[in-house]
Amino acid sequence: EADIYQTPRYLVIGTGKKITLECSQTMGHDKMYWYQQDPGMELHLIHYSYGVNSTEKGDLSSESTVSRIRTEHFPLTLESARPSHTSQYLCASSADRESGAFFGQGTRLTVV
């Protein structure tokens, strides 16, 4: 069973606020990912990391940033939230190129 945790599960926040979405995994996976998904729509990769101190932007233009100071922790930060950031944010991790990615339960963000 995959052990990857996201907090908070739900967040309603005002425009202009700074927010950090937390993601932690206890599996020792090197690779971690952040996806954004609107209801009924496809997943879009916004950031990924292959290990400590390694981060890359994904395909979706994003105003967020990430950090990877520890293997198990991959937080995503929005410096100034906007209503266009309203979405579900999914964190995932994988062991190697041949294994599938395991997802956390997601954070549903609403910016008002």
Next chain:
Amino acid sequence: QKEVEQNSGPLSVPEGAIASLNCTYSDRVSQSFFWYRQYSGKSPELIMSIYSNGDKEDGRFTAQLNKASQYVSLLIRDSQPSDSATYLCAVKTYKYIFGTGTRLKVLA
């Protein structure tokens, strides 16, 4: 052309029937292929992985891969109403590329 293509559905099958879900991909160097199940409002759950041409069976699920045709499929035998969900095909290169998913409805 999208990198991973799936019919969005919905695909409706009666309970007990075989559901057949299909996926095509464009990148010939892709080596790893996955099927995920996603219930409404939930995160994707990995159900099958396949790396070699042919069939791979796991319980009621069979994944089929044809690299020459760049085609991956998922068969669900004895479909149950609890199988009603969106099924996502994913292809791994240096990242996971997901299709838009096929919505499956199993009618009781």
